[in-house]
Amino acid sequence: MGGSKENGTPLPSVPVNPRGDPVRDRGPRTMITVGDVGVAVLRDGGFSVDGGALFGVVPRFLWQQSDPPDEGNRVALALNVLLVETAGKRVLVDTGIGDRWAAKEIGLYKISRETTLLGSLAERGLGPEDVDVVVQTHLHFDHAGGSTRLVDGALRPTFPKARYVVQKGEWEDATRPHERNRASYRPDDFVPLAEAGQLDLVDGEAEVAPGVRVVPTGGHTRHHQIVVVDSGDGLLVPTDLLPTTSHLPLPYVMGYDLYPVGTLEAKRRLLAEAAERGSRILFYHDRRRPLGRVRRQGDRYLLEEGSAHGS
Numbered sequence: 001m002g003g004s005k006e007n008g009t010p011l012p013s014v015p016v017n018p019r020g021d022p023v024r025d026r027g028p029r030t031m032i033t034v035g036d037v038g039v040a041v042l043r044d045g046g047f048s049v050d051g052g053a054l055f056g057v058v059p060r061f062l063w064q065q066s067d068p069p070d071e072g073n074r075v076a077l078a079l080n081v082l083l084v085e086t087a088g089k090r091v092l093v094d095t096g097i098g099d100r101w102a103a104k105e106i107g108l109y110k111i112s113r114e115t116t117l118l119g120s121l122a123e124r125g126l127g128p129e130d131v132d133v134v135v136q137t138h139l140h141f142d143h144a145g146g147s148t149r150l151v152d153g154a155l156r157p158t159f160p161k162a163r164y165v166v167q168k169g170e171w172e173d174a175t176r177p178h179e180r181n182r183a184s185y186r187p188d189d190f191v192p193l194a195e196a197g198q199l200d201l202v203d204g205e206a207e208v209a210p211g212v213r214v215v216p217t218g219g220h221t222r223h224h225q226i227v228v229v230d231s232g233d234g235l236l237v238p239t240d241l242l243p244t245t246s247h248l249p250l251p252y253v254m255g256y257d258l259y260p261v262g263t264l265e266a267k268r269r270l271l272a273e274a275a276e277r278g279s280r281i282l283f284y285h286d287r288r289r290p291l292g293r294v295r296r297q298g299d300r301y302l303l304e305e306g307s308a309h310g311s
């Protein structure tokens, strides 16, 4: 057992599959406590994207060592959904990529479903009706794909009792896309939320559950928002501002971002705050380290050594 200590609670070690990739959330896992709040990482499988798009202006020569691409220049990513339990409420931050994919797209994005969000919830004895709030950091398909599902041929919100928190500006952009962002949005992921009356549009910063805030940052999309858990040392969920631990260097900004300088500035603030406060960061797309802390060294931020679970 390679489990580490987290607030005195032993964590199980991370099993490894034959390809050497960590396989997470195969069984019930101990929740991590952040002050008064409990959190867990639920993995909704994975997918792959073009390495050039993933690392923006950074040359392949620099990123290929830490993130070796496949024969199609694709880099494998995880979909790490945060579950937060606070004051009797359950909050999910984004919903993964979901199951509504055709064979062509599964091949193009190498979508893998070895774990699913609903399966990971079920392993904890939770069903879709147990989720009270879903925060959408933005509405791209790899963040909102699991927000709806087909029930008897009709698209329905996956979480029937949840309100889905979306920035008003993100909703407007997603429902009126242009040529540059159209491929990232699938109306079936989010239009049914409005039709079911479960859409909760917010304009700016808002508390979505006790100790859980959304904060708009822009950058990746004009109205991209992050989640801040304000309890204990805190926990930040930057999703696509800081998708993996490989993106810790400030200039490592994704080519997908509509406002890359906005991402840079938001990242700079977020990393300074996380390092100063000792907050954990959830890395939504990281296959190896879904949770971690950072420390500052001059102008750089380094990942604290610790367990794969992010002590």
Ligand SMILES: [Zn+2]
Pocket (backbone or CB within 6 Å): 140, 142, 143, 240, 243, 285
């Ligand atoms: Zn993403």
